[in-house]
Amino acid sequence: MIKDFMYYNPVKLVFGEGKLEEAGKWAKEYGKKAVIVTTGTLFKESGLVDRLQKILKDSGVDSIYYPDVDANPLNTQIDKGAETARAKGCDLVIGLGGGSAIDAAKGMAIVLGHKRPIWDFCIGADAAAITVKTYPIIAITTTSGTGSECTQWSVITNPDTEEKPGIGSDYTFAKVAIVDPELMVSMPPKITASTGFDTLAHSIEAYTADLATPITDMGCEQAIRLVGRYLRRVVKNGEDREARNAMAYANSLAGIGISVGIVTVCHGLAHSIGGLTGSTHGETLAAMTPHTMRFSMKAFPDKFRKIAMFLRDECGLPENYSLEDSIKEVEDLIRDIGLGAPLSQQGLKEKDIERAADGVIRYMGGSITNDPATPSREDLIGIIRKAF
C-alpha cells in the first residue's frame, strides 16, 4: 500500500559544475537589483563575490553585497541587512554560501516584504504569518550540508533569548537553487565533515519521520547511499571531484527530503542546544544521532534497519540487517570523518540540560510529533545525557 501523503517543493534546481555562470540568466527573471548575502568576507577576498556581481551585471542585474552575517545568523543581522537592502532599492535576495548565508537571505526576504523585524515571525502561536509578500530568493550553495537551497527553512538565532528556531512557509523556498560543485572544492575537511553529516542526519530523519512520503523516501535512500560511498572520500581529499559532486547532489536530495518529511527529534535537540551554545550544527548532530536513532528505531524498525543497508551501499531485505547494524554504521562514519566530540565538549553545561530539553518543547515541537517514537520531556533529557 502506498501511504497517503502531501508533497510540495517548487524550487527550480540548477545542478552542475560551472552553473554559477547561469546566475544572471535566472536572476533577471525575478529582479533588477540583488543583495548578495554572505557570512563574512571570505568570498569577497577569494573573488567569488566580484565574479557573481559581474555575471549578474552582464544580464542587466545590479547588486550590492552584505557580509555581516554570523555562522549562526542572528535576528539583528538579518534586520540590519534588510534595512541596508531596502535603502539601496534591492528587489531580490541572493544567498551565496552555506546554510547560514542562504538562511539569512530567506530571513531578509521576509523582512523586506513584510516590513517587520524577523523575530516577529519566529516563535509561538502569535508569530506573524510569512506570506506571498516575501521577496524572491535565489540560493547559491557553496557547501554540501543544510540543504537550505532546496528547503523553505531558515534557522535564526536570537542571542538575547538564546533560542534558535527554524521558520519557513511556502513563500520562503528559493525561486532558483544553483548547486555548482566547483564552488565546494575549497571547503576545508572539518566543514566538509560537519556539513556532510548534516546531510546524513536530514536523510535519516526525513526518511523515518511521520511526514515521510514515497517521493522523499526515494531521495533520502539515495542520499544515505551517497553519504556512505563518498563522505569519507571527500573529507580525505577535498579535490576529489566525483565525491564532491555526489555529496552536493546528496545534500540537495536530503534538502528536498526535509522540505516535506521535515526533521525529527535529533534536529529539534540540535537547534535548542545550538541556541544555548553556538555549537557547530553538524557536530552537535553527530554527538546525538546514534542516541536518537536508538531511541526512535523500535517505533519504525524496518526503515531503521535499512539505514545500514544504504550506508553499506548494499541491496537486500531489511531483516538481513539489525537495528544495531545501522547504529554501528553511523558511529563508524562519525569516527572516520573526525566528528564525535560529546556535547560537554561543544559548550553545553550540565546545568543547561533541562533547559535544552525545554527549548525543544517550546519552539521545535514539530520535531517531537514528527518523530516515530514521540519523546517525552524525560526522554529528551535522557538522550541529551547520553550524548553529553
Ligand SMILES: [Fe+2]
Ligand atoms: Fe540540519
